[in-house]
Amino acid sequence: MDGGLSLPSFDNVSALVLGDFMLDKYFSGQVERVSPEAPVPVVNASTEEFRAGGAANVAVGLSNLGCDVTVVGLAGNDGPGDRLKTLLEDSGIDTRGLVSPDGRPTTLKIRLVSDQQHIARIDRENDSKCSPKEEDEILSVLDENFASQLDVIVVSDYLKGAVNKQVFETCVELSRHLEIPCVVDPKSENFDKYEGATVITPNRLELNNALQHAGKNTEDAHLAERGQELLRGLNIEMMALTCGDEGIYLIDEEGYHHEAAKPREVYDVSGAGDAVTATLGASLGAGVSD
Secondary structure, three states: OOOOOOOOOOOOOEEEEEEEEEEEEEEEEEEEEEOOOOOOEEEEEEEEEEEEEEHHHHHHHHHHOOOEEEEEEEOOOOHHHHHHHHHHHHOOOEEEEEEOOOOOOOEEEEEEEEOOEEEEEEEEOOOOOOOHHHHHHHHHHHHHHHHOOOOEEEEEOOOOOOOOHHHHHHHHHHHHHHOOOEEEEOOOOOHHHHOOOOEEOOEHHHHHHHHHHHOOOOOOOOHHHHHHHHHOOOOOOEEEEEOHHHOEEEEOOOOEEEEOOOOOOOOOOOOHHHHHHHHHHHHHHOOOOO
């Protein structure tokens, strides 16, 4: 496998992002005492910040790279959903494909941070499978895009209900119909679910979980060779395996290429995989192949 990815201009790339859309909320402040009610720190929150999370973070990343972005997925008809749509629209993203089902809340993740350390995270979500009505609405939006001038489809599956078998198969059909790549950030341990994707972007833990699920004993093999073993038998062209400070392995059935990481001190690694997925999606949408 040759070379790494180069980064051209993405101004003419049109991307469709489908998946689980979330809102991240950060409370930041100082810890100066322990609560008298329980042995836990008291955070005197001085700031709060909202960010796009999950598939929404991928969409914002693509938009920041210069892509024209349309989103499809689930977002609750509630305050967090309204704020999430505003964040996306402020980034120039078309949100008309977001389905707002009755009763399903927008996935909200609240993080408490002090001195660049995470103290706690609170999740509010409903990760049940999407209902037949929700599925029909998502599929209806996808049908409308069969005639669209898309360059790439990015599926961000956080297992919160938006990406079921029928929805994903429709994404694959759309990518084949338009002859464009389909990039998937997988969270399911069953990678059979993503058959037909052009590229999947698991991290090390997700790959190991998928190997265990598939019953493949590859403990003595190199990490990239494990990825190759998993690709065999799946109709997936390539895997971009993210390994933290080890960098990224670009893997296909023929071999692999290693892109080393440049270490940086960071306190919040959330969204790192989303950044890789967005950059890879934009690059493939722009026609980069080597």
